[in-house]
Amino acid sequence: MEREDLAAQFARITRQLIAAERPLLARHDLTMWEYIALGHLAAEPAGTQLALAQAIGYDKTRLITLLDGLQRAGLITRQPDPSDRRVRNVALTPSGRERHAALQADIHAMEDTLLSKVSDADRRALHRVLAALTTTAVPARL
Amino acid sequence: MEREDLAAQFARITRQLIAAERPLLARHDLTMWEYIALGHLAAEPAGTQLALAQAIGYDKTRLITLLDGLQRAGLITRQPDPSDRRVRNVALTPSGRERHAALQADIHAMEDTLLSKVSDADRRALHRVLAALTTTAVPARL
């Protein structure tokens, strides 16, 4: 036997990666969820709050205070949609885009360090397997 | 660019794996933490409650009610240690060992199905990378 559950291994490494990101997030004064929200806005500009909540798997009521903070920090804007005044379109400010890019660069550098022991071939295999295992989206619980 | 964060990928797959385990856990009437505790007891027989809590990264105060339930279900025993009567040694009953083995077999079968699309070479590479990324233990937050 001696076979460890896959979920246990993935959970442990996920915790390690999150722990490694924590000081980087703190350095850029962002929480994990704020970083995730900015990341989605960087890729998909200007959607509604509801669309953003569903896209990142975050509760729409919790998103409110998250966006309040990001707006106060000048990282996003919330513009009422002229065609439907119930809707508020969320978009990155230049400062928000910059903050996200800087943090992401730090995170990628950290990941590269962690993966420096792994051969190129194994790294490519890892990405193939991760892609193969990724099927459907499951709501997040950080 | 177009590079997704490693932590995001691992977190997503971890959620998927946990979601896939959920019906199996329910079928054997165990929670994730109960399964983890039984798993450690199956490997490391008869330690103290505190040692178990630290080994699986679970709060010692939460472990109490967890063990209460497992004991009521007849899956573990809690024997006061004769040499130090503060300590209570936790051990699996035959029924507990059997329950854990049955659930673990189901989980491994589920994992094999998920990995059936992955080549043997990539699977071996995956295990090498998982082992390389696993460094130190980080407290769990399921």
Next chain:
DNA sequence: TATTGTTATACTCTATAACTATA
């Protein structure tokens, strides 16, 4: 005095229900 197991309490995170303003 320190430690194991335990209970009670507080805190954090998350989800549900209810409200407003628009449609």
Next chain:
DNA sequence: TATAGTTATAGAGTATAACAATA
């Protein structure tokens, strides 16, 4: 009537503090 955003509230999960028994 239904929907986007918001607020207030309740619930789970988790951690902290305090206690009894033993060392």
